Structures are given as C-alpha cells and as structure tokens.
Amino acid sequence: MLQGIASVPVASSFRNAMSRVGASVHIVTSAGPAGRVGFTASAVSSVTDSPPILLVCVNRLASSHEPILSNGVLCVNTLAEEQEPLSRRFSEKIPFEQRFDGADWGTLRTGSPVLQHALASMDCRILDALEYGTHSVIMAQVIDMKYRQDRARGLIYFDRCYHAVGSA
C-alpha cells in the first residue's frame, strides 16, 4: 500500500514542516498489570463526540507502547502552561517512577494516573491499535474525565519551542 510513490518527501523534511504545526502537549499515562507508565505526547486528536472517542499516536519502539496496549486503558492529561517542566520530565529516558515524582496524581475510573491541575484529563479504554509506519494509532473511548474551568492557559509546542496560549 505504501509502494509506488516515486519521490516521497524524506522524514527530515516532513519533521521540519510539522514543526510549523502547533500542538497541545499531553502526558499520556496508563496503569494496570503491565505497570504504571507515562510519556509526553503531542500527536493526540479528538475523533468524535458520539460516543466520545480520541486517538493517540505512539511510536512502537517507545517503552510505554506495549504496557499501554497490554493494560488496555490510558489517560490523556492535557498540560497547562505551568506544567512545562513535567513535559520535559516525561520526555526523558528515565525510569517511569522517577517521571511521576514531583507531581500529584489521582485516578478516575480506569486507574490510569490523572494529573492534578491538568487542563483536561480524559480517562479511556482502548478500542483499537492500528499500525502505520513506525507508529500505532490508538483509538480510545473516553469513559470518565475532568477539566479545569478556570482561565488557565494552555501549553503549545510550536517551532520546536514551548509557548503559552490563552488569555492571561
């Protein structure tokens, strides 16, 4: 299916173009028999609200990939401006328990870690994982959630830097 394209843009050019596409920053977590894991993600999208479904793209080589699929649940925690240090921590190659240190976590319905004071936390059970290139597209149904109703600003990654978005 991916054959027969004479000159597909190279990966580095695609990454340069995608650096011009701003995206919210999330910590995606999971807990269950395969352990408690979490990583920083920006490839997250709402899919439909009837029923509430979102998707998360995860590199199949990422250390979180197999535990998340094995647990069958995940939580997408969307970061507020002041949570930038947490984004950096969950991007580091350090043990999962060390990543979770230094922030307050709770749970909703699936038991996946829910970040206190995240802009939004969507607690999900996994419906499907579809393989494309190096990544899995994980389709997940939102079965519980919470979100901040104050005016907290969001954290956006754009031009390979962090930015705040929203009214101060």
Add this chain to the structure above:
Amino acid sequence: MLQGIASVPVASSFRNAMSRVGASVHIVTSAGPAGRVGFTASAVSSVTDSPPILLVCVNRLASSHEPILSNGVLCVNTLAEEQEPLSRRFSEKIPFEQRFDGADWGTLRTGSPVLQHALASMDCRILDALEYGTHSVIMAQVIDMKYRQDRARGLIYFDRCYHAVGSA
C-alpha cells in the same frame, strides 16, 4: 465494541473538555472528478515520518466528506495568524467556490488546492478511511509539501477563540 459502558460522558461534556485542548487550524482541500472542496479542520495529527503519514478526522455528514474520499487526495493547509478570516469562511455554509474566493491557491502534485502563504501545506493521497462514531479518520500519505521558513506565527483555536502562537 462501543457497548457495555455504564455511563459514558455525554457529548456536551466532552466538547467542553476538548475546548481546553488547543489545536492548530487548517483548511483541508481536495480536487478531482468529485469537484473542488474545502473545509476548516482542527482534528489533524501527524502519525509517522517513515513514511510521512498524517490523519484528518471528518464528520461523515460534512459536505466535503464524500468528495474528498472519492477524489482520493487531499491537502492540509496549516494557517498562519493572519489567515483567521479564511478559517471563518471555510466554516460557513456557503458554496465551495465562494469559500475559495479571496485567497490565492496553487497546486503541488495531487492537484488539491494549496493555499499560498500557509504555514505548511501537505499534499496527500488517501490510504484508508476508518469509521468511528459520526466521523471518518482519514489516513493520508504525504507525497509533496511546502512550508514557510520565516517566523510567521501560527493560528490556534483554544477556549472557543482564535489565538496566535509563536515569536512575533
């Protein structure tokens, strides 16, 4: 597969939570035997860079849905700050040709409309369309693209308002 959840959050709560998740604004276009169409989208995500693949979520009731799938190609044009009026125009219920008026369009390889001065334009052929709830998740391989290398700021939709992101 979507059965058996005792109390799924209602669509309106999900939309409220998703309003706290900022997203880039895009005009997704297509041209071919089924006509020239375009609509404003924020549910777009990069999937993998090897090979370059992205996804676009489209309501199956949207007037663009069938033409895009029938044409088999699309272009994702990511908007810069100053293109907010175009976002509004492509959200209106007006004929497609009227939407395209008032901006300059070119083409790359698929023939889909490419917005001049978009932050990035990803010209794609469609690989798959997967149905979830009310929407199709359209998986598309990037076969040509261009992007701005100046410091133009991006257009983000957050808290049900437009915002600029990036260094001025």
